[in-house]
Amino acid sequence: MASDYHEIYANWKLGPESFWAEAAHGVDWFTQYDRVFEPGVGVYGHWFPGGTCNTCYNAVDRHVEAGRADQIALIYDSAISGTVQKFTYAQLKDEVTALAAVLRRIGVRKGDRVVIYMPMIAEAVFAMLACARLGAIHSVVFGGFAARELATRIDDAQPKAIISASCGLEPNRTIAYKPLLDGAIDLARHKPSHCIVVQREQLSCDLIDDRDIDYAKAVAQEKAARTDIECVPVASTDPLYILYTSGTTGQPKGVVRDNGGHMVRLKWSMQNEFGIKPGEVFWAASDVGWVVGHSYIVYAPLVHGCTTVLFEGKPVGTPDAGTFWRVIAEHGVVGLFTAPTAFRAIRGQDPAGDHIRKYDISTLRALFLAGERADPQTIKWAEKQLGVPVIDNWWQTETGAPITHNPLGLGALPIKYGSPGVPMPGYEIRILDDAGHETPPGTLGNVVLKLPLPPGCLQTFWRADSRFRQAYLDEFPGYYKTSDAGLVDGDGYVFIMARTDDIINVAGHRLSTGAMEEVLAEHPDVAECAVIGVADAMKGQIPLGFVVLSAAASRDAAVIENEVMQMVRDRIGAVAALKTVVTIKRLPKTRSGKILRGTMQKIADDEEWKLPATVDDPAVFDEIAETLRARGIGI
CATH class of the missing domain: 3.40.50.12780 (ANL, N-terminal domain)
Incomplete structure (x- = not known):
């Protein structure tokens, strides 16, 4: 229509x-x-x-x-x-x-x-x-x-x-x-x-x-x-x-x-x-x-x-990645509104969408996403698996x-x-x-x-x-x-790239961490990702990427890290200066699904930081600090 x-x-x-x-x-x-x-x-x-x-x-x-x-x-x-x-x-x-x-x-x-x-x-x-x-x-x-x-x-x-x-x-x-x-x-x-x-x-x-x-x-x-x-x-x-x-x-x-x-x-x-x-x-x-x-x-x-x-x-773990589909099927839901992070978690646990086929979700007319930037790969996956419009x-x-x-x-x-x-x-x-x-x-x-x-x-x-x-x-x-x-394009569509605090200045170039995350998310083995700006003596700031691998990923993490860095270089250019990507078990999030990038940045820069009151599981920061320490980053 x-x-x-x-x-x-x-x-x-x-x-x-x-x-x-x-x-x-x-x-x-x-x-x-x-x-x-x-x-x-x-x-x-x-x-x-x-x-x-x-x-x-x-x-x-x-x-x-x-x-x-x-x-x-x-x-x-x-x-x-x-x-x-x-x-x-x-x-x-x-x-x-x-x-x-x-x-x-x-x-x-x-x-x-x-x-x-x-x-x-x-x-x-x-x-x-x-x-x-x-x-x-x-x-x-x-x-x-x-x-x-x-x-x-x-x-x-x-x-x-x-x-x-x-x-x-x-x-x-x-x-x-x-x-x-x-x-x-x-x-x-x-x-x-x-x-x-x-x-x-x-x-x-x-x-x-x-x-x-x-x-x-x-x-x-x-x-x-x-x-x-x-x-x-x-x-x-x-x-x-x-x-x-x-x-x-x-x-x-x-x-x-x-x-x-x-x-x-x-x-x-x-x-x-x-x-x-x-x-x-x-x-x-x-x-x-x-x-x-x-x-x-x-x-x-x-x-x-x-x-x-x-x-x-939760979208996963109560008891599995099919709980959303059970609720839709049992109650006749016509519209589901959730955070992109929920779907990234579901996709990471069930990349082929096997749980979806277990339920009759024919009442569902649309999926609505908000709360974090919805990367194109997550939207395309949801469209393919659900067969309904996915509206950010x-x-x-x-x-x-x-x-x-x-x-x-x-x-x-x-x-x-x-x-x-x-x-x-x-x-x-x-x-x-x-x-x-x-x-x-x-x-x-x-x-x-x-x-x-x-x-x-x-x-x-x-x-x-x-x-x-x-x-x-x-x-x-x-x-x-x-x-x-x-930015707003010529057709009036709005693109929200990051919080203004997440726009990083790399050797005088203003770069969007959201644009880099969009590229990382396109890799088939990446379930979730985040990019932050960390201090650099030469360039002022440089990007640091974090990836959570899909449950179906079977190759060595270092190989995947190199591949996503090359993808950013090919898509955005050498100016992006993304030369380090770290594989972690999970991203730190608020209880509403927002990624706590600011705290991640402080940890990576070895700055004093305060535990956010909204974090879902505080132990995730210890995991990230340990991983960064092992890689010789910031700590």
């Missing part, structure tokens, strides 16, 4: 306010907003000021009232515990209302903050929606974060209550959350009045009198009393949540998301970008602690009236929804490998040099977004407007700095 994208995008540019006013019809308002956009308030303006609404009402109650009460709203699938639970919209409303009653009983009101420190269980979704129901502001902190990292977020958000669980489950271990939670509260200056704790059967915990509340008992009491909690009207511009950016050290940066603009943007994206209809099953294989989990596990699918999947497991998209915690996409709902555009698509309505992308001058098409530079940002983007940092301006707005006046480096 022909795509309507260019017409829709042009309509937005001609009349941004009328465009978003039309999109706002997709959500229910308690009172109509005064105007679509007010530029003179906040850091750069507010969307839909004067309107009142409630995100929980839009995600739950209105579907019950509109006849979807018996439709499955949430599927909780734990590949680790072997548990599957399904909740209809009516059951979801009962669970959320009862928890909201518990929160209200302990004094939580509109505008109060509640920290949610939870594993991937259904109660995490209930907790987010219960806060939204009361007009309270939730701040989800990834379950298992170290006590000190959790404490900094407690001090910044100053929550009235914390909702947590006794433990989290990993493929080969159980993580006790309660000691981490208690330790964080001991460290924090701010002391929450109550903690509501889900007791999981795999590992229970002791509760502290006068502070801790047993989740199941308290919720059961409110259900038995049939306590009804109506959705509290909040201003469109009131905060829905605070989400602290991953990898934060020192004073955390709390991204503030509003209610009204957030719903409008997410609702529009489900149909127009992802091509998903109300009633269909959508699965974002992320974590509720990250922005993808907020947007596309919880809020976007439920506001749109879909069935959403909450998955507790690019966005940030700060934007809350894709900046660029290939919008299936508007009619797919031709795919350009290595590009996460074209700008979505609301985004006018420019590429600037370091002096703020616009660059010619196809030239690498700083990717910036023309202000104002569209609905759904962050309003500011929590209680830190000046810090927000300094971080994003001051360097390029009139634009939002993404801190990504990339």
Whole structure:
């Protein structure tokens, strides 16, 4: 089918306010907003000021009232515990209302903050929606974060209550959350009045009198009393949540998301970008602690009236590289959204796609990738194995929804490998040099977004407007700095090559580590890779490559290393100066799948480094240091 994208995008540019006013019809308002956009308030303006609404009402109650009460709203699938639970919209409303009653009983009101420190269980979704129901502001902190990292977020958000669980489950271990939670509260200056704790059967915990509340008992009491909690009207511009950016050290940066603009943007994206209809099953294989989990596990699918999947497991190892296909087959998933690193891991374990053939995944219409740069080889492998479009998209915690996409709902555009698509309505992308001058098409530079940002983007940092301006707005006046480096080609396709910190300067030449990674990934024996810049006395910086070999690779690692270095020389040229590639067992990643290149660089340069709070397994850094030491690099 022909795509309507260019017409829709042009309509937005001609009349941004009328465009978003039309999109706002997709959500229910308690009172109509005064105007679509007010530029003179906040850091750069507010969307839909004067309107009142409630995100929980839009995600739950209105579907019950509109006849979807018996439709499955949430599927909780734990590949680790072997548990599957399904909740209809009516059951979801009962669970959320009862928890909201518990929160209200302990004094939580509109505008109060509640920290949610939870594993991937259904109660995490209930907790987010219960806060939204009361007009309270939730701040989800990834379950298992170290006590000190959790404490900094407690001090910044100053929550009235914390909702947590006794433990989290990993493929080969159980993580006790309660000691981490208690330790964080001991460290924090701010002391929450109550903690509501889900007791999981795999590992229970002791509760502290006068502070801790047993989740199941308290919720059961409110259900038995049939306590009804109506959705509290909040201003469109009131905060829905605070989400602290991953990898934060020192004073955390709390991204503030509003209610009204957030719903409008997410609702529009489900149909127009992802091509998903109300009633269909959508699965974002992320974590509720990250922005993808907020947007596309919880809020976007439920506001749109879909069935959403909450998955507790890993793409490999729970129990094997076929777990994704099992979930799709069992639950009838039509759209899967995950990180490229997940597919690189699956491809590394199952290069021939044998596990895929064990399941009927005929319901799947598309695979969506975001979170890390999706290399062409991974996309081509997924296309071949799945037989569906593989759509890369690019966005940030700060934007809350894709900046660029290939919008299936508007009619797919031709795919350009290595590009996460074209700008979505609301985004006018420019590429600037370091002096703020616009660059010619196809030239690498700083990717910036023309202000104002569209609905759904962050309003500011929590209680830190000046810090927000300094971080994003001051360097390029009139634009939002993404801190990504990339280019736009002559057809308007965006290519995100690396974070600006990952653009390395080799003897005066600005080179993209992402472009080198793209070449390394093309080698048939390479499952995953990363390229970093390390210090060099002669050239300033030189690239250092890391490769993880496929399970099917049988040749000597040194031979493969030489081959990939020659590939870079042939494709990019001698200027790339990639003369060292190191084979390692695995790459260090955050729990959301991002490769921790910055820490790898510090290790390679023999600099002091701090263990990132978000790392999935800290032992990986010792493995890398040992390998580099054996090769005489940096240490």
